[in-house]
Amino acid sequence: MDSEKEFQEKMxxxxxxxxxxxxxxxxxxxxAARELVQLLMDVHRSGLERIMELVxxxxxxxxxxxxxxxxxxxxxxxxxPIVRNLLLLYSLHPDDLETRVAGALDxxxxxxxxxxxxxxxxSIHEGAVQVRLHTSGHARGSTIKDLRSxxxxxxxxxxxxxTSLTILAPEEESSSGFFPLQKLLINRAHPLxxxxxGVDGAD
Numbered sequence: 001m002d003s004e005k006e007f008q009e010k011m012x013x014x015x016x017x018x019x020x021x022x023x024x025x026x027x028x029x030x031x032a033a034r035e036l037v038q039l040l041m042d043v044h045r046s047g048l049e050r051i052m053e054l055v056x057x058x059x060x061x062x063x064x065x066x067x068x069x070x071x072x073x074x075x076x077x078x079x080x081p082i083v084r085n086l087l088l089l090y091s092l093h094p095d096d097l098e099t100r101v102a103g104a105l106d107x108x109x110x111x112x113x114x115x116x117x118x119x120x121x122x123s124i125h126e127g128a129v130q131v132r133l134h135t136s137g138h139a140r141g142s143t144i145k146d147l148r149s150x151x152x153x154x155x156x157x158x159x160x161x162x163t164s165l166t167i168l169a170p171e172e173e174s175s176s177g178f179f180p181l182q183k184l185l186i187n188r189a190h191p192l193x194x195x196x197x198g199v200d201g202a203d
Contacts, residue, residue, distance in 0.1 A: 004081045004082055007081075007082045007085070008085075011085060011089075018037065021033055021034065021037065041090070044090065045090040045091075045092070048086070048087070048090055048092055049090075049092060052074060052077070052092065055070045055073050055074060056070040056071065056074065057070065058070055074094050075094060077094070078093055078094045078095055081157075084158075085160060088160060088161045089161075097124065097127065097159055097161065097162060098124055100158040100159045101121065101124060101129055101155060101158070101159050101162070102121070103158055104154045104155045104157065104158040104159060105119060105121055105131070105154075105155070107154055107158075108150060108151055108154035108155070111150055111154070112147065112150065112151075115135070115136070115143070115147060116135075116136040117133065117134060117135045117136060117147055118133075118134045119131050119132065119133050119134070119151050120132050120134070122168070126163065127161070127162050127163035127164070128162070128163050128164045128165075128166070129155065129159070129162050129164070129165050129166070130165075130166040130168070131151065131155070131165075131166070131167055131168070132167075132168040132169070133147060133148060133151055133167055133168065133169040133170075135147060135169065135170055144169055144170055147169070148167055148169055151167055152165065152167065
């Protein structure tokens with residue numbers, strides 16, 4: 001089984017290839033390739049959706065109308081670092097974006113306390129997340145950059161499908177090496193259209 005790191009690398013590679021496909025000059029081969037990827041995505045989503053339905057159904061058949069055992073398994077799917085990204089790719093994650101961002105911020109706050117810093121959510125609107133990083137008066141340069149990386153990493157870990165992330169901090173310069181899952185999500189209205197994404201408000 002792939003490690004989380006290996007899985008993330010494959011996701012990045014997949015995003016790169018989908019992006020390259022979108023840049024290929026028009027023609028029959030390009031159309032066929034786009035339809036092939038779209039069909040694979042649709043088939044995989046249907047299969048995953050059915051698996052989750054069967055898990056819930058199994059919980060109900062065990063004698064609990066609420067399907068509690070199945071629901072607990074679905075929750076575990078949503079927490080697993082590999083499975084949750086797969087569910088997010090197909091818009092099947094059990095938690096919505098707001099819930100996942102809130103969970104990420106709770107985890108980040110615990111880490112930032114060691115640096116006498118904190119983060120607050122300013123807004124979430126149509127997948128765009130804006131937060132403010134508050135640092136101690138002693139934080140400068142590379143320290144602020146490290147704190148921003150903690151915030152970025154923590155949020156993208158649980159919400160890689162957000163469309164943009166803006167971090168307001170004492171120093172606004174930031175470079176991100178994170179790969180938002182949103183780049184892989186397929187626009188249903190326009191098959192294989194790679195969604196625009198950005199960090200710190202840049203699309």
